[in-house]
Amino acid sequence: MPESTEAPSAGLNRLESRLQEAFDALWDSFVDPHEAYHGEGDGWWLPVSVAGQGRGAGEGLAAPQLAQLREECRLLALTNEFAINGHENRISYAVGAGHVYHATIRKGIDAPMELAARVQAVIDEFLEVNRWHARQQESMRRLDRDGEVFLRFFVDSRGVTRIRYIEPHQIARPTAESHNPHATHGVLTDPHDVERVEGYYIDDELTAAAEVQHRKANVDSNVKRGLPLFAPVRSNLRRAEKLLRNMSVVAEIQSAIALIRRHRSASRTGVEQFVANQATQNAADRSGRVRRLTEYGPGTILDAPAGLEYEFPATGVDASSYVTILQAELRAVAARLVMPEFMFTSDASNANFSSTMVAEGPAVKMFERVQAATIEHDLEVMWRVIDGAVRAGRLPDGVGQAVQVQATAPSVHVRNRIEETRIDQIAHQSGVLSPQSWSQHLGLDYDQEQKNLRLHDEKMAGGQNAK
Incomplete structure (x- = not known):
């Protein structure tokens, strides 16, 4: 068998070349399975609970990632003008001038109205002591900003309830409970029912x-x-904020430069001498450098000698293209909020308030949903207040079986007050609508208005007697 005459180095080089080609082909066809979980500009996606992978029901995001997400949104609520506008508009429409609470006797229950009046007095005291309208606004802001809000109840010996907020980071699983699967995120739940909360750490x-x-x-x-x-x-x-900032900075720089003179054939020394000769005054800036200024009056006509051209950079500013991109970004955020674009951007040039806030409009439906959820939570608060008064002896046991609390939120759609009043009047005359409910529709306190009417009648009677 003849011996190979190929040098060992040549064989190694050929083998290395083949391996390199094989690795290149393999790399070209390689797909990183994690690539699908990488968001552009946001890093890796945050993992959520997946059945069968060691995370139980109620986990959601891991605590550190949830805390980071909450801090990002808190910073937006503090510094981003668009986020602030979104928060404030949701508060204005969902809470508005404040909800009205009215205690009354339940349907089909024979109980004295004096009992409802006592319950109303407890509720009114709570509203005043806790500045409830302001807290309603703050609760809405916290719920949107953090995704949650914790209210803690303190009842004194007289049965008066006071509430205070708990910061979300204060609710966390202690180290001693690190192996307890029912105490994750600082929320202790029933081992057999994750929705039944037993306590908070x-x-x-x-x-x-x-x-x-x-x-x-x-x-x-x-x-x-x-x-x-x-x-x-x-x-x-964040992109909208940066885009608006960059647009403003570029426009500021371009508009700050009035004109540029191009000297086609002049030397540096010649240009400097020309500037010195054309200057009408000299001024020193904050760094101490001398700036030569030339004043051009209204209607000035510039005559350029050969080789000299004038250019006005401010005429090249085209902000409309950037504004379109900015509007697209803000439109995406408005879609998340289910708000009309003008309500989020404060740009009413392409929207009609009366057409977007009609009773069947998406924004109205969304705000009514938010109001319904807020009322449900607030009524739970009122009943805790009533229970505190019962334990202190201010109200009798079983008051909840005889009395109910009604809550009325401000209207969020465009209102025809005359038409609404006519409908209420017909319903009242037909025995369908009570004066108390009619007062709630008008945003008035029925009991207070009755007192005002009695005072008015007494004043008018006193005036007639004096005559």
Whole structure:
């Protein structure tokens, strides 16, 4: 058999070349399975609970990632003008001038009206002591900003209830409960029912669920902690803010330069001498450098000698193209909020308020949903207040079986007050609508108005007697 005459180095080089080609082909066809979970500009997607992978019901996001997400949205609510506008508009429409609460006797129950009046007095005292209207606004802001809000109840010896907020970061699983699967996120739940909360770990101390109300948003009912409102669109808000900033900076720089003179054939020394000769005054800037200024009066005509051209850079500013991009980003955020674009951007040039806030409009339906959820939570607060008064002896046992509390939110759609009043009047005359409910429709306190009417009648009678 003849021996190979090929040098060993040549054979190694050919083998290395073949291996290189094989590796290149393999690399070209390689697909990273994690690539689908990488968001543009946002890093890796945050993992959520997946059945069968070690995370139980109610987990949601991991605690550190949820805290990071909450801090990002808090920063937007503090510094981003568009996010602030979104928060404020939701408060204005969902809370408005404040909800009205009215205690009355339940249908079909034979009980004295004096009992309802006593319950109303307890509720009114609570509203005044806790500045409830302001807290309603703050609760709405916290719920949207953090995705959740914690209210803690304190009842004194007289049965007066006071509420205070608990910051979300104070609710966390203590180290001693790190192996307890039912105490994740600082929320202790029934081992057989994740929706039945038994207590909250506040600064590592367990507090009974009866002392805390937890409102959460944007998650399923079996998830323990809520998600901020702007979590899905926080990148859009940041891009919109940067785009607006960059547009303003570029426009500022371009508009600050009045004109540029191009000297086609002059030397540097010649240009400097020309500038010195044309200057009408000299001024020193903050850095101490001398700036030569030339004043051009209205209607000035410039005559350029050969080789000299004038250019006005401000005429090249085209902000409309950037504004279109900015509007597209803000439109995406408005879609998340289910708001008309003008309500989020404050640009009413392409919208009609009366057509977007009609009774069947998407924004109205959304705000009514938010109001309904707010009323449900607020009524739970009122009943905790009543229970505190019962335990203190201010109200009799079983008051909840005889009395109900009604809550009325401000209207969010465009109102025809004359038409509404006519409908209420017909309903009242037909025995369908009570004066109390009619007062609520008007945003008035029925009992207070009756007192005002009696005072008015007494004043008028006194005036007639004097005559």
